Amino acid sequence: MTLTWVKGWVGATDGESSMAHWKAQTLSGNRHFDAGEHARALDYYQQALWLARQQFPCWPDADEAVAALVVAHHNLADLLVAMTLPDRAADMLCHVHDCLLATSQSPARPDPLRAAALRHSRGTRTELLAFVQKHGHHDGILRCLGQCQCQTEPAHRLH
Numbered sequence: 001m002t003l004t005w006v007k008g009w010v011g012a013t014d015g016e017s018s019m020a021h022w023k024a025q026t027l028s029g030n031r032h033f034d035a036g037e038h039a040r041a042l043d044y045y046q047q048a049l050w051l052a053r054q055q056f057p058c059w060p061d062a063d064e065a066v067a068a069l070v071v072a073h074h075n076l077a078d079l080l081v082a083m084t085l086p087d088r089a090a091d092m093l094c095h096v097h098d099c100l101l102a103t104s105q106s107p108a109r110p111d112p113l114r115a116a117a118l119r120h121s122r123g124t125r126t127e128l129l130a131f132v133q134k135h136g137h138h139d140g141i142l143r144c145l146g147q148c149q150c151q152t153e154p155a156h157r158l159h
Helices: 014-034 038-055 062-082 086-104 111-135 139-146
Strands: none
Touching (some): 038 062, 086 139, 111 139
């Protein structure tokens, strides 16, 4: 399943132009993924991920910035599973989850970005759980779930 969360991010400012470019890379990757052209999809998804990472701290809309980062990681993870590289896919899912947790707890980040990261970390946690359910045990994912900050109870009691 390829995620296609995109909004109409076409505008005149540099940030909006970057978002439009991210969207174009993502949609091109999705088309190649759906056509079974994994090597081509990989190129587009890696470019979308690079754009999302570069623009993460400066996109004007914090929720869109976090969503773009999550979608870029999840699309790449889906592709890696399709390429029979589930361990690398799990690493991608862990990386974005860890990134969101770190962002949500960083006093150096603006409050809207911290709040958006915390909101989206609930979704990345759900993806980690779904991955384990579908693909079995993975040490990295169990580590991510063990440090989960998206609940008020200790993680070992919830998972």
